[in-house]
Every structure is written in C-alpha cells, then in structure tokens.
Amino acid sequence: MAVESFNTPSVTDLVPRQSSRRSHLLFVALQKEIVLGVLPPDQALTELDLAQRFRCSQGTVREALMQLNEEGLVIRLPNRGTHVAPCHADDARALLSVRRGVECDHLDRVVARADDRLRVALRDLLNAMRNAARDGDEYLLSVHDRAFHARLFDAAELPLVAPILTRCLIHNHRFKILNSRPNRALEETAERHVPILAALDSRDVVRLRSVLAHHIATIVDFGPDLTGGPAS
Incomplete structure (x- = not known):
C-alpha cells in the first residue's frame, strides 16, 4: 500500500x-x-x-x-x-471531565459571538455527520463530530485552550468506539447534536450548558454519566 x-x-x-x-x-x-x-x-x-x-x-x-x-x-x-497508547476508563473519565469544563464553562463567550456563519458551519458539519452515518463510516463520522465541537468552541476565542479540547475529543471518541461494540447507532450519534444547535439558536446559555454537558457526559453508555457529575 x-x-x-x-x-x-x-x-x-x-x-x-x-x-x-x-x-x-x-x-x-x-x-x-x-x-x-x-x-x-x-x-x-x-x-x-x-x-x-x-x-x-x-x-x-x-x-x-x-x-x-x-x-x-x-x-x-x-x-x-x-x-x-492504552485506552483505560480512568483516563476516559478524567478527559471527559476536562472536556466538559473546557466546553461548558465558556458558553457565555460562545453565545455572545455566535453569528450566522457559525450556525451555517455547524449545520454543514451535522449534515456531514449524517452522510457519514448513512454510509456506515464510523471514522469519518468521528472526524466531523470532532470538528463540530472544535468549531463551536472556536467561537469562544480562547486559542490557547483549543488544543486541550482537541486532545480530549480524539481520546473520547477512541474510547467510545473501542467500548461500544458492536456500535451500530451511527445515525443516532449524529442526531445527538440537534439539541445543541437548537439551544445555540435560542441564545439560551443555561440551556446550552445543560444540553452540552449531558451530551458529553453520556458519550459512552456505561451509565447516565461517565464523569460522575450531573448529566443534565
């Protein structure tokens, strides 16, 4: 090859x-x-x-x-x-906790800076996730999923923090894929992003924080919340 x-x-x-x-x-x-x-x-x-x-x-x-x-x-x-690298549950829990802090603690900045260009970009990524899911391409779905969350956080304009989120995202997805076998709920994975977009459109920071925290905490179906905190 x-x-x-x-x-x-x-x-x-x-x-x-x-x-x-x-x-x-x-x-x-x-x-x-x-x-x-x-x-x-x-x-x-x-x-x-x-x-x-x-x-x-x-x-x-x-x-x-x-x-x-x-x-x-x-x-x-x-x-x-x-x-x-290993892929242990303890690492996954720690990274999910870090990710939730990074994504959810700065949503006031995201909402204040959200514009039509951001919303269009996120909807395009959602549609790309849907297409990958329908094609059964789990990795491509992961690529678009990670891009969705990275693009949303980019609106916070915290460039020194963004690489931390990028690392959390790749390991979160790896852990999910390796521990959700057989994983056939690809279309459901894509649709889980719809409530995030709806909350962003409403410019409701509290609602967006709740929806996003639940989305992150339930990335792997090992219970209501892998991070040990409130899932909703």
Whole structure:
C-alpha cells in the first residue's frame, strides 16, 4: 500500500495538516487505525515495519509517529520503542471531565459571538455527520463530530485552550468506539447534536450548558454519566 493511497482526500483534507503531505497521509491512516481499534492498545509499532507496509521512508514514518505521540495516541520511549497508547476508563473519565469544563464553562463567550456563519458551519458539519452515518463510516463520522465541537468552541476565542479540547475529543471518541461494540447507532450519534444547535439558536446559555454537558457526559453508555457529575 503506497503512502499516497492510505486514505481518500475527503478524510485527509479534513484533518489539520502540520507536516509534509506524505507524513500527513500516514498520520491520518494510523490515527484511523488506532481510533477504530485496528491497531489495538499497547501494540508495538516499528518504523521499519510501517515503512515496508506503507512503502514509504522511515523518515516519513518517524514524522507521523511524532505527531501521533503529540496527540497521545502512541507512546514513544527511549530504548523501549513505540506502542499504541492504552485506552483505560480512568483516563476516559478524567478527559471527559476536562472536556466538559473546557466546553461548558465558556458558553457565555460562545453565545455572545455566535453569528450566522457559525450556525451555517455547524449545520454543514451535522449534515456531514449524517452522510457519514448513512454510509456506515464510523471514522469519518468521528472526524466531523470532532470538528463540530472544535468549531463551536472556536467561537469562544480562547486559542490557547483549543488544543486541550482537541486532545480530549480524539481520546473520547477512541474510547467510545473501542467500548461500544458492536456500535451500530451511527445515525443516532449524529442526531445527538440537534439539541445543541437548537439551544445555540435560542441564545439560551443555561440551556446550552445543560444540553452540552449531558451530551458529553453520556458519550459512552456505561451509565447516565461517565464523569460522575450531573448529566443534565
């Protein structure tokens, strides 16, 4: 499998690019396999094996693995190699708690800055989620879902905080996918964003905070609230 053919452009173009085209393609391909569990937690990864598999240089692999390490999806340790990061419930609870604080504590800023351009962008992302769900593409649905929440938070204009949310989102989705098998409720996942849009349209900060907190807390059906706090 050549490096240019890892993923369709519709996916690779959606994931923010921070490196050369070749390493970005590999980064997206490996991110997808880790999020979907094709590469399971704790699996060892070697630059040579990946370079042979994807028919690219070890330098390209190294750059992609460095990006995955920054996302926390792999762990690279001197003299111990690279392994896919674990995916434990305790980490998931902590990240969900952080995410809820980031997204819900600044909604007054979001509502104050919300305009038609934001609403159109969010509706476009919702429709993209619906299309991915109907196609049965769980990873593409995840990409659009994460973009929806990141775009909503962008309105708060807190750029130093945004990378924290980005990291929480990727790990939240990975945990959900790996622990919701068999996961066939893809269309339901997309429709869960409708109440968020409705609350934003009403410019009701209290309602939006309640709806969004419930949305985050119930991302995985392990009970009413994985974070231990009020779900609604």
